[in-house]
Amino acid sequence: MAEAEHPCDGCTGCAMRCTDGVKISEFEYTRIVECLRAADPVHAGTVLSQAKERQWFEEITYTACLFLDQRTNLCLVYEARPLICRLYGRIAPYPCPLEKIPPDLDARRVLAAYAEQPLATFQQWMAAEMLFNFADLLGTTEIEPTYEL
DSSP states (O other), X not given: OOXXXXXXXXXXXXXXXXXXXXXXXXXXXHHHHHHHXXXXXXXXXXXXXXXXXXXXXXXXXXXXXXXXXXXXXXXXXXGGOOHHHHHTBEETTEEOTTSOSOOOBOOHHHHHHHHTSOEEOHHHHHHHTTOOSHHHHHTOSSSOOOXXX
């Protein structure tokens, strides 16, 4: 779908909700790894090595998702993003923060089934494979191993 056809129309207002620590399935982990391995290694290295601490309110900070580009607020793995990211803005529990998209999906059964499978953070899936930095994961020296588990 072309960017102009997307309901968000290039909006990155939901980027403030892209936080570290989201649990994903093993299938999603595999898709993300494939997406990362297909990405431009220089761009991937830039995004993955960015500081992810973000200011939310005056005295509140949070850690952004590993794959959120801090410069553009775009997702490095958008094509392979997890189910929760795909549903964000489309279901009542996670509405669009700018109210650009009406929450039109009832995903209770999908989320219930999803929650029954083994879930872990991206970093936990990496550790289960004995991979402790992104350079090892991607098999490249283009990425500084700044994110150690």
